[in-house]
Amino acid sequence: MNLYPVIPHPTQVLVYSMLLYCQAVYQRDEEVYGCICNTCMLNLLSNKQPPLSLSNNMWIGDIPDELSILSLPERILISIYYPAAYIIKLYLKRKGAQHWDTSVLNNGLRGNVSTYRLNTCDIASMVEGKFLPPSPSILAATIRVTIIGPKNLPECCMPSMLSVNQHRVRCALQFLKQENLLYEDVTISDENLSRLLENDIPVEIVANVKHSEETTKLEEEREGYV
């Protein structure tokens, strides 16, 4: 069977002996349905294992809660390596909006995140051996936020995806130290943890926020997608 896992794991759920992406499988009238792309279908029809199937050792299981709840800056703070910088553009959802409506701001904001390769040599100097989290200054080097649109977006309304919670970072590091071999030698730095906020957007990110009024360009871009 070409969708039977190469390496079975006790927590895998099989559907008729097939390892499938459960979120994409649904049941109707006691039958199980799902979608499959042409390439994978052709593989199966010629009795081959689709290279991108979960059964082909692509299964990593569910992301543990300790890690899945982390925000972008929190994920950077628990990382051993920093391959990318993140540029986040935030803009108003409503087309042509001329001012920030603070009552709906979090719902009224949209954004996109781009990643860029990072000059790792510059970053290496900020990271002290195997101590995690690193100094919060790593956030200033890896995250840039640009707010596009009318000025004076109250910074308190920046999205929660940018906030850091000291407790969540601690729990994630403790979890990784216990479960992930790469973190075995990591020492959790109480000093650096205490420099993180209880639950707020770090000053290292807020101080770097830029404003841009290029709304017209952005609207053209947006229209291109519709």
Ligand SMILES: [Zn+2]
């Ligand atoms: Zn496919």
